[in-house]
Amino acid sequence: MRLRFAGFGGQGVVLCGFIFGKAAMLDGKNCIHTQSYGSASRGGLTKSDVGIESGEIYDLVHDEVDVLVTMSQQSYDAYRGALVDGGLLFFESDLVTPAEDDQARSFGLQATDIAFKEFGRKIIANMLMMGFVNEIAEIVSHESLLGTVTGSVPPGTEEKNIAALEMGVRHASAQMGLEKSSR
Numbered sequence: 195m196r197l198r199f200a201g202f203g204g205q206g207v208v209l210c211g212f213i214f215g216k217a218a219m220l221d222g223k224n225c226i227h228t229q230s231y232g233s234a235s236r237g238g239l240t241k242s243d244v245g246i247e248s249g250e251i252y253d254l255v256h257d258e259v260d261v262l263v264t265m266s267q268q269s270y271d272a273y274r275g276a277l278v279d280g281g282l283l284f285f286e287s288d289l290v291t292p293a294e295d296d297q298a299r300s301f302g303l304q305a306t307d308i309a310f311k312e313f314g315r316k317i318i319a320n321m322l323m324m325g326f327v328n329e330i331a332e333i334v335s336h337e338s339l340l341g342t343v344t345g346s347v348p349p350g351t352e353e354k355n356i357a358a359l360e361m362g363v364r365h366a367s368a369q370m371g372l373e374k375s376s377r
Contacts, residue, residue: 195333196256200241200273201265201286206320210263211242213324213342218246220338226251239268246333261331262298263323264290265305274298284327286319301330303365309358318358325362330370336363 197214199207208229215227226245243256262277263284264270270290277283277298285292287302303326305319321343328339340356347355 195246195261196259197244197246197261197263197333198241198256198259198273198276199244199263199265200239200269202268203238203240204317205240205265206317207240207263207265208242209346210320210324211244213339213346214328214334215244215246216346217334217338217342218244220341221335223248223334224251226254228255239266239272241269241273261327261333263327265319265323266290282331284323284330286323301326301366301369303362303369305362308361308365312361313354313358315354318354321355321358322362322365325359325364326366327362329363329366 199210201207211227211229215225218225223246229242245251245253245256257276258278259276259281260278261282262273265286267290270285270292274296279297281298283292283296283298283300285302286305288304288307292300303323305322306316309319309322310316328334343355343359344352
């Protein structure tokens with residue numbers, strides 16, 4: 195599985211990639227993580243790619259991704275072409291408007307707004323999005339994700355970050371329930 199987290203500097207997309215890669219290793223998978231950010235790291239275009247495989251990994255750079263998580267319109271516009279047909283698109287719905295002709299299976303979450311209203315910190319939007327993405331895409335085990343978040347965030351913020359992650363899981367479950375009931 196190839197994932198790309200993208201947004202602007204300061205949203206924590208590089209941390210998302212690191213956490214998913216480490217969680218995959220805890221699950222016994224092989225992984226690779228690369229990152230790229232513009233010269234203005236705060237506010238510049240940022241991406242974090244993760245490759246997760248049961249076997250060997252041969253590609254260091256992904257031309258195509260199975261899962262694209264975009265936290266800004268600029269990142270969506272820049273990277274939407276890398277998403278494979280039938281791929282999963284996750285987006286920050288207050289900041290990203292997917293194209294009407296986008297063929298991806300799409301899931302939006304107002305992560306920044308929820309993070310600010312519930313936790314008083316917009317930066318926790320990345321944790322909400324990680325819980326949301328993993329609940330729908332089933333990339334890594336929930337236990338590995340929780341353990342990796344706890345060990346990767348600044349000391350003293352673990353409780354808020356885990357609460358945000360769990361809130362993202364709940365939003366995904368609710369959205370999936372609505373999707374199933376509308377079929």
